Amino acid sequence: MPIRKFLLALVVTACAALFAVQAGAQALTVQIVNGVPSAIPVTVVPFGQQGSGPASPVDIAQIVSMDLDRCGKFHTLPTSEIVESPTTGSQIKFATWQQLKQDYIVVGRTSYDGGVLHAEFELWDVNKQQQLLALSITGQGSDLRRVAHQIADQIYQKIIGVRGAFDTRIAYVTMVGLGKNAQYALVVADSDGYNPQTVVHSHEALLSPAWSPDGNELAYVSFESGDSAIYIQNVSTGARRVVSARPGINGAPRFSPDGKRLAVSLSFQGNPEIYTLDLATGALTRLTHNLAIDTEPSWTPDGQNIVFTSDRSGKPQLYQIPSAGGTPQRITFQGQWNGDVSIGYDGNKLAMVEGNGNVYRIAVMDRSLGGQETFVSPGNLDESPSWAPNASMLLYAATEGPRGVLYAVSADGRVRQRLVLGDGDVRSPAWGPYRNP
Amino acid sequence: MNATVRVSVIALFCLAAAACAKKQEVKPQPPPEQPTTTTAPATTEGAFTPADLQSNECLRTRVVYFDFDKSNIKPEFEQIIACHAKYLRDRPMARMTLEGNTDERGTREYNLGLGERRGNAVASALEAAGASSDQIKVVSYGEERPVCREHNEGCWHQNRRVNIVYTTE
Numbered sequence: 001m002p003i004r005k006f007l008l009a010l011v012v013t014a015c016a017a018l019f020a021v022q023a024g025a026q027a028l029t030v031q032i033v034n035g036v037p038s039a040i041p042v043t044v045v046p047f048g049q050q051g052s053g054p055a056s057p058v059d060i061a062q063i064v065s066m067d068l069d070r071c072g073k074f075h076t077l078p079t080s081e082i083v084e085s086p087t088t089g090s091q092i093k094f095a096t097w098q099q100l101k102q103d104y105i106v107v108g109r110t111s112y113d114g115g116v117l118h119a120e121f122e123l124w125d126v127n128k129q130q131q132l133l134a135l136s137i138t139g140q141g142s143d144l145r146r147v148a149h150q151i152a153d154q155i156y157q158k159i160i161g162v163r164g165a166f167d168t169r170i171a172y173v174t175m176v177g178l179g180k181n182a183q184y185a186l187v188v189a190d191s192d193g194y195n196p197q198t199v200v201h202s203h204e205a206l207l208s209p210a211w212s213p214d215g216n217e218l219a220y221v222s223f224e225s226g227d228s229a230i231y232i233q234n235v236s237t238g239a240r241r242v243v244s245a246r247p248g249i250n251g252a253p254r255f256s257p258d259g260k261r262l263a264v265s266l267s268f269q270g271n272p273e274i275y276t277l278d279l280a281t282g283a284l285t286r287l288t289h290n291l292a293i294d295t296e297p298s299w300t301p302d303g304q305n306i307v308f309t310s311d312r313s314g315k316p317q318l319y320q321i322p323s324a325g326g327t328p329q330r331i332t333f334q335g336q337w338n339g340d341v342s343i344g345y346d347g348n349k350l351a352m353v354e355g356n357g358n359v360y361r362i363a364v365m366d367r368s369l370g371g372q373e374t375f376v377s378p379g380n381l382d383e384s385p386s387w388a389p390n391a392s393m394l395l396y397a398a399t400e401g402p403r404g405v406l407y408a409v410s411a412d413g414r415v416r417q418r419l420v421l422g423d424g425d426v427r428s429p430a431w432g433p434y435r436n437p
Numbered sequence: 438m439n440a441t442v443r444v445s446v447i448a449l450f451c452l453a454a455a456a457c458a459k460k461q462e463v464k465p466q467p468p469p470e471q472p473t474t475t476t477a478p479a480t481t482e483g484a485f486t487p488a489d490l491q492s493n494e495c496l497r498t499r500v501v502y503f504d505f506d507k508s509n510i511k512p513e514f515e516q517i518i519a520c521h522a523k524y525l526r527d528r529p530m531a532r533m534t535l536e537g538n539t540d541e542r543g544t545r546e547y548n549l550g551l552g553e554r555r556g557n558a559v560a561s562a563l564e565a566a567g568a569s570s571d572q573i574k575v576v577s578y579g580e581e582r583p584v585c586r587e588h589n590e591g592c593w594h595q596n597r598r599v600n601i602v603y604t605t606e
Contacts, residue, residue, distance in 0.1 A: 178586075205581035207545050227576055228549065249553055249577060252546040265546065271557075272550040293550030309547055315506070316547055340544040353544050360542065381588065383544050399541070402586060428545065 039075035039415075040159065042068060042104040043097060046079070047121070048087030053113035056144070060110055060119055063148035066192065067166040068155065070417045071392050072410025077102060089122045089131055097126045104132075106155060116140045119147050123155055132158050137437075145194055150437055156392075165388040166191055169432040170395060171199070171209040171218055172406060176424035186220055188235055191388070191431070193406075193419040199235060210254045211432045218430075219243070219253035219262060230264060232279075243277060252296050256303050256323070263297035263306055263323075274308050276323060287321055288328065296340045299323065301347045307331065309339035318352060334373055335363065340383060344391035349411070351376070351385035351394050362396045364411065376413030386431045395429035484527040487606040495520035499601040501559055502594065505540070508554040510562050518559065521601060522566030529569070532605040535559050537577040540593035545579055552577035559599045574604075 044061045068074035077100060086092045086107050097105050108121030116138060123133035133154055139147040146167055153164030168191045175184050184206040189196040200206070204223035211218060212232075219232045228250045233240035244250040248267035255262055262277045266284075274287045274297045288294040292312035299306055300320075307320045310328070316339045319328040332338040337355030344350070347367070354363040354375070362377040362385045381399040388394065393408050404425035409416045419426070490496050501514045510518065525531055537552030556575035564570055585592035 205578065207581070223578070223581070248575075249549050251549050265550070267550070267553055272553070293547060293554065295546045295550050296544065309544070311547075316543070337543065339547050355543065358542065381541060399588065 039073055040104070041077065041100075041102045042074050042106065042155075042159075043077040043082060043100070043102045044068070044106040045082055045085055045087070045108075047108040047110050047119065048085070049111070050109040050118075050120075051111035051113060053111055056110040056112045056117055056119075058117070058144045058148065060108065060121075060148045060151065061106070063145055063192075064106065064152045064155070067149060067152035070192070070408060070410075070415060071156070071166075072412060072415035073156075073160060073392070089124055089134070092124060094126055094129050102126050104155075104159065106151075108151070117144050117147055119151065121151050123158060142195060145190060145192075146437075149190065149192075160392075162390050162392070163434065165390040165392060165431075165434065167435055167437065168389060169215065169435065170386075171211065171430045171432065172395075172397075172426055173206045173209065173428040174424055174426050175205075175404075186218065186233075188218070188432075191408075199233060199238070200240070207428050208252055209428060209430045211430055212255050213257055213259045213433055215433045215435055219255060221251050221253065230262070232262075243279070243282075248272075254298050256299050257301055258303060263299060263308075265295035265297065265308075274306065274321070276306075285325070287323070287325055298341045298343050300343055301345055307341045307343060307350065309341070318350070331367075331371075332365065333371075334365075338363075340385065342385045342387050342394065344387045345389060346391065349387070349391050351387060351396075353383045353385065362394070362409070364394075364413075374413060376409050376411070377407065377416075384428050386429050388431050389434050395431050397427045397429055485524045487528075489524070490603065490606055493520070496524060501555075501599045501601070503555055503597040503599075505542070505593070505597065506551070508551065508558045510558055515562075518562045519566055522563045522568045525563060525568035525572045526566075528606070529572075530605060531603065532572050532574070534574045534576055534602045534604055536582070536600040536602060537575060537579075538582055538596055538598050538600070539580050540596045541580045541583065541588070542593065543580075545581070548579035549577050550579075552579045555597075555599050559601070 044065045046061045049055055065076040069076050084096055087109050103126055105124050105126055106121055108119055110119045118138050120136040122131055124131055135154060137147050137150050149167035152166040156164030169188055170191055171188050173186055175182055177183050184202045186199045186206050186209055187196045188199055202222055202224045207221045209218050209220040217232050217234055221228050222231055229245035230243050230250045230253050231240050232243050244264060246266055246268035249272055250266055252265040253262050260279060262279060264275050264277055265272045266275050271291060272293045272295050274294045276285045290312050292310050294308055294310045296309040297306045304323060305320050306323050307318055309316050310319050315337050317330055318332040318338050318341055320331050321328040335354040335356055338352050340353045342351045350365045352363055353360055359379040360381055361375045361379040362382050363373050363375050365371055365373045377396055382396050384397040386395045391411060393410050395406055395408050398405055398407055404427045406419040406426050406429050407416050495517060498517050535556040537556030539548040539551045556577055560573045560575050563573060583596045585595045
């Protein structure tokens, strides 16, 4: 019966749509690909329970250990080898941990009452038998895992001397289905892939999310109107506005470090050129004048310069131009194909896609070391590098078989962690700025 | 006409025919509703009508393919450009969108530019053959709309394309 068939089709379509949304909301899973023998040995002892309330719904010690392991600078003792369970500094038998060749030990307690998680922890130097940190952190609602990330950040900063970036968020695009059934989503999650929240859905392509410096907004490109357009959307309220929907390409948005301008690539004057867009006035300033493709602009941390991709010399390479206008200078000379730069917070580390033949890998060029390059990904179709705010790690997109996956890799390329969505493609990662606790 | 030229001309026709046949494999079209009596649709004689978009072998071909990182139109596609340009000349009200696409190699934003460059190359060729720029709109989807999703040249070749889409026949 035609009507029954139609209704069935309707139900199937609705279920498929629902499933797609559910799939998009799955947490990413983590996997350490290769370890580093030289990493600092640290033990995070499972936290004890304080008070008469229920047990903590999140395993703080496990989350802290995962954070420390995936940044590549630490190697945590596996739970099975943690032979004693001190929960306060006075309970630590240092000889035990010295024998296990541990440099640092973390102990702590949690109490959980009325939806509020309170964690106290101590960081000790095992050899000096010295307390380095003793802090308490509180979280509630959907922020329970943040308590652990904030503890990991404190430990990272105390030992490494640089602010930790575990308590941060990432944005990425997912795609499920093919052709006319494709469903895209722009997703925001914790830096370890947990707590994914869909910011926007679309049946047309979404790409190039970029965070505002305060972490409140995302700029991105959407084809939902048929053509490319650049939107800025508030992550928590969902309110959004179109900032560029000119004829041709509206692409590659990146906020200036002060958040007042957006660097973009627009082709309404003939071919893709780099512009800055004043977000308060809407005024456009054109920076490049060339028949080449000029795209993927990225600001240096001081806001003085913009590094972008251009194929004016034949194949794409990176160029730098003053953000107030001037003459572009080519800055990459190794590799046949270089593009899509992400600039570390100190302005020295430039992560980029470097292509040689059919192999595209993420390369990190250190301008403080005379442009010395290191490959941090194996290829063959790696793209979209994005630094953590402390440049300890970066995210990138890779292709494995039929699907796209995200990797987090340490800055030296030695520890990689795969973030896999249940099904479909994950791409275009963007690591957000530091969050205020 | 000497023998060499004659052979070349025949070879060119074969190439064009092969190109047409190949396009149909990649993007299957519904079987044309062939008029029962005529077998040779108008090509250069007379003005095209919307019915020719379904029946004319050349007009039914709506994809132009490109080499890697290139946007120049290869000789085997010149005939396709010529018949679509004639259609636009014959039908001033007709409008088309040229959808530029790339393979997956390289970055997404760069590929938006490359897809647009390919679309513009087809638009320029159509305009050089007498179509009006008012009739043509170029949209680039970069690598976002692959027709084939394997990671090899056989697949990449099918994705490096401009789709000709008539929005007003």
